[in-house]
Amino acid sequence: MKLEVLRYPDPRLRKKGLSVKEVTDEHRTLVHNMIETMYDENGIGLAAPQVGQSLRLLVIDTRPIDEDEKPTTEGLTELEKKVKQPIAIFNPEIVVQKDLTDYEEGCLSVPGFFETVERASYVEVKGLDENGKEILIKTDGLLAICLQHEMDHLEGKLFIDRLSFIKSNKIKNKIKKSGYPTPEEVVEERKKVRELRAERRANTSAPDKKK
Ligand code: NI
Numbered sequence: 396m397k398l399e400v401l402r403y404p405d406p407r408l409r410k411k412g413l414s415v416k417e418v419t420d421e422h423r424t425l426v427h428n429m430i431e432t433m434y435d436e437n438g439i440g441l442a443a444p445q446v447g448q449s450l451r452l453l454v455i456d457t458r459p460i461d462e463d464e465k466p467t468t469e470g471l472t473e474l475e476k477k478v479k480q481p482i483a484i485f486n487p488e489i490v491v492q493k494d495l496t497d498y499e500e501g502c503l504s505v506p507g508f509f510e511t512v513e514r515a516s517y518v519e520v521k522g523l524d525e526n527g528k529e530i531l532i533k534t535d536g537l538l539a540i541c542l543q544h545e546m547d548h549l550e551g552k553l554f555i556d557r558l559s560f561i562k563s564n565k566i567k568n569k570i571k572k573s574g575y576p577t578p579e580e581v582v583e584e585r586k587k588v589r590e591l592r593a594e595r596r597a598n599t600s601a602p603d604k605k606k
Pocket residue numbers: 501502503504544545548
């Protein structure tokens with residue numbers, strides 16, 4: 396079942412998620428619905444507070460989609476390839492983080508807006524999988540960035556809160572004044588950002604500098 400994704404400035408996005416003591420069937424249904432919603436919205440991650448559930452739960456799938464709409468591992472780092480996706484993780488906690496990187500981030504709760512955010516480039520995140528089993532994810536690349544972005548949601552924090560005061564206010568005022576762009580405009584904006592990212596990759600490639 397597809398769920399409604401809340402948008403900034405919905406106050407429910409500001410609530411801290413509660414720890415999950417025991418993973419139940421109800422939680423597994425939520426995981427299933429969140430993954431369906433994430434795919435349907437063309438997102439790469441979704442946190443429970445974004446669908447109005449104040450829980451420490453997030454789902455992620457950062458794999459690119461090929462022309463046949465199938466997920467591929469093309470462009471993923473070696474570490475990312477080792478992580479089975481989609482991921483569902485309860486009570487995620489960063490146990491190790493290293494180095495810095497930045498990326499043009501967007502969010503399903505702030506559709507159509509993208510800005511560069513700085514994050515750790517390598518993280519180790521522990522938590523529980525959908526069977527309640529302890530897992531440890533060690534990754535870099537987009538998956539590391541996405542994990543940190545989604546974990547912010549569990550603290551009631553959005554990527555626009557991580558921008559400079561000026562940049563953040565520009566986005567907030569635009570939303571206040573003219574609301575969100577149409578779904579078509581969001582697609583256009585996403586395309587532009589994708590090109591920008593590809594350009595950046597081309598400029599910074601040569602031997603892989605991220606470690
Ligand atoms: Ni988000």
